[in-house]
Amino acid sequence: xxxxxxxxxxxxxxxxxxxxxxxxxxxxxxxxxxxxxxxxxxxxxxxxxxxxxxxxxxxxxxxxxxxxxxxxxxxxxxxxxxxxxxxxxxxxxxxxxxxxxxxxxxxxxxxxxxxxxxxxxxxxxxxxxxxxxxxxxxxxxxxxxxxxxxxxxxxxxxxxxxxxxxxxxxxxxxxxxxxxxxxxxxxxxxxxxxxxxxxxxxxxxx
Numbered sequence: 001x002x003x004x005x006x007x008x009x010x011x012x013x014x015x016x017x018x019x020x021x022x023x024x025x026x027x028x029x030x031x032x033x034x035x036x037x038x039x040x041x042x043x044x045x046x047x048x049x050x051x052x053x054x055x056x057x058x059x060x061x062x063x064x065x066x067x068x069x070x071x072x073x074x075x076x077x078x079x080x081x082x083x084x085x086x087x088x089x090x091x092x093x094x095x096x097x098x099x100x101x102x103x104x105x106x107x108x109x110x111x112x113x114x115x116x117x118x119x120x121x122x123x124x125x126x127x128x129x130x131x132x133x134x135x136x137x138x139x140x141x142x143x144x145x146x147x148x149x150x151x152x153x154x155x156x157x158x159x160x161x162x163x164x165x166x167x168x169x170x171x172x173x174x175x176x177x178x179x180x181x182x183x184x185x186x187x188x189x190x191x192x193x194x195x196x197x198x199x200x201x202x203x204x205x206x
Contacts, residue, residue: 002205003181005030005122005161006198007064008050011189019189020050024057026198032079032183034064047073062101067093077101079122082109082136088116101161105136107150114156122183123147125164126174129186138164141177148178168197171204181205 006023008016008031020031033050035043047063051073054061062077063070067090070078077099080087087102094100101120102113110121127138139147144162151160159180166174167187174182184201191197 001180002175003030003159003161004028004201004205005032005062005181005183006188007032007034007163007183007185009034009185009189014189014194016046017049017053020053022194023188023198024053024059026188026195027202028198029057029059030062031059032062032064034079034185036065040066040069044069044073047075051075060099062099070094070098077119079103086116087113087118091117105139107147110147110151110156110158110160111154114158118158120159120161120180122163123160123179124162124183126162126170127165129165141173144174144177144179168201168204171201175205 006028008019010016010019016035023031031050031054033047035046043066047069051061060076062079063075064079065084067078067085071094078090079101080090081103087100090100099119101122102118104110104113104121104123113121125136125138161181161183162174162179163183166182166184188194188197
């Protein structure tokens with residue numbers, strides 16, 4: 001199974017909720033609502049609307065960073081970046097009923113998240129991306145190969161999802177290197193026909 005995760009974004013003409021609809025209509029079944037600059041009130045409104053859409057499409061609904069909001073509305077889980085609440089703390093707060101993803105750039109990050117109870121890892125960046133303000137060192141295919149090899153050596157079996165500037169052309173080599181999925185954002189919304197672009201990506205991952 002090779003998962004495609006969509007991370008919400010916006011443009012001059014596309015709202016956060018529009019981006020959710022685009023991804024779902026294109027066949028994506030894993031949505032991460034990421035609204036770093038929004039207030040709690042703004043985020044909750046969009047989160048509830050996103051939750052309803054994900055329910056209609058049978059999609060997994062993850063919220064970035066906002067652990068309390070995840071518990072409040074009963075989302076499927078939370079994704080935590082390096083500046084967010086630690087995975088272990090979130091696990092204690094949420095219990096075992098919610099999925100928790102952690103961002104990693106190194107094998108050491110992954111080992112720590114595994115010990116703290118993460119369910120999956122968003123690992124990157126694969127290459128430079130404009131949707132992330134504070135970017136860790138770029139990994140590329142070789143970086144993933146090294147990290148996956150070290151995980152295998154010590155018996156860490158967490159799903160690894162590649163993230164950071166990934167395009168349709170990258171999907172075959174990323175699958176071949178052994179990733180369990182990819183996370184996308186800007187490359188879909190910048191396409192001339194975003195829904196068609198998402199459909200193309202889903203087909204490539206089958």
